[in-house]
Amino acid sequence: SAVISQKPSRDICQRGTSLTIQCQVDSQVTMMFWYRQQPGQSLTLIATANQGSEATYESGFVIDKFPISRPNLTFSTLTVSNMSPEDSSIYLCSVDLQGGKFQETQYFGPGTRLLVL
Amino acid sequence: AQTVTQSQPEMSVQEAETVTLSCTYDTSENNYYLFWYKQPPSRQMILVIRQEAYKQQNATENRFSVNFQKAAKSFSLKISDSQLGDTAMYFCAFIVGNAGGTSYGKLTFGQGTILTVHP
Numbered sequence: 001s002a003v004i005s006q007k008p009s010r011d012i013c014q015r016g017t018s019l020t021i022q023c024q025v026d027s028q029v030t031m032m033f034w035y036r037q038q039p040g041q042s043l044t045l046i047a048t049a050n051q052g053s054e055a056t057y058e059s060g061f062v063i064d065k066f067p068i069s070r071p072n073l074t075f076s077t078l079t080v081s082n083m084s085p086e087d088s089s090i091y092l093c094s095v096d097l098q099g100g101k102f103q104e105t106q107y108f109g110p111g112t113r114l115l116v117l
Numbered sequence: 118a119q120t121v122t123q124s125q126p127e128m129s130v131q132e133a134e135t136v137t138l139s140c141t142y143d144t145s146e147n148n149y150y151l152f153w154y155k156q157p158p159s160r161q162m163i164l165v166i167r168q169e170a171y172k173q174q175n176a177t178e179n180r181f182s183v184n185f186q187k188a189a190k191s192f193s194l195k196i197s198d199s200q201l202g203d204t205a206m207y208f209c210a211f212i213v214g215n216a217g218g219t220s221y222g223k224l225t226f227g228q229g230t231i232l233t234v235h236p
Binding site for chain 1: 224
């Protein structure tokens with residue numbers, strides 16, 4: 001597996017503001033993923049981020065609300081824009097260490113717990 | 118569309134005993150992988166075990182094993198000799214592979230089962 005870190009680990013924000021979450025992995029990976037876990041719920045994929053291309057968003061998630069950057073093979077950011085209390089969730093990044101091969105497994109970062117007041 | 122169902126919101130077990138967590142899934146695909154992840158209170162998602170759909174042999178990892186019934190679309194997790202550190206939320210997850218051998222990358226998760234191990 002790899003070492004995956006996220007910053008910040010938690011934050012409390014005011015509605016209307018934006019927060020950028022960073023995900024760093026200690027090895028180069030092709031694909032990085034961002035998930036949302038609402039309180040007491042399961043994980044839902046927000047988008048897939050490949051280096052050098054635009055992120056691919058899942059139904060219900062848009063780039064204006066969740067812009068993603070992927071400047072290199074070890075780093076990605078997710079911004080939660082114009083936040084409302086409904087955005088209070090845990091945000092997790094994951095990576096596919098076998099990058100593009102069929103036998104892939106995703107490994108997760110520790111998550112960012114966001115509370116919007 | 119793929120769906121994953123975990124019908125047990127909560128389970129409990131005594132330390133050193135065995136517990137089985139249930140998972141069913143629905144897909145029309147033939148190439149796919151199944152996973153169990155655990156999420157302790159620290160919220161870190163940790164891979165427990167994975168199963169390739171084309172393999173008939175059930176996967177095992179130390180005290181963790183699965184019962185994979187492809188025809189029934191069932192994928193249960195058995196934890197033997199339960200330990201206090203096994204207390205966590207357990208998620209069953211599913212991912213489709215495509216004909217070119219590259220996964221689509223989208224993990225579909227079940228609702229989770231909270232497992233509590235009592236001393």
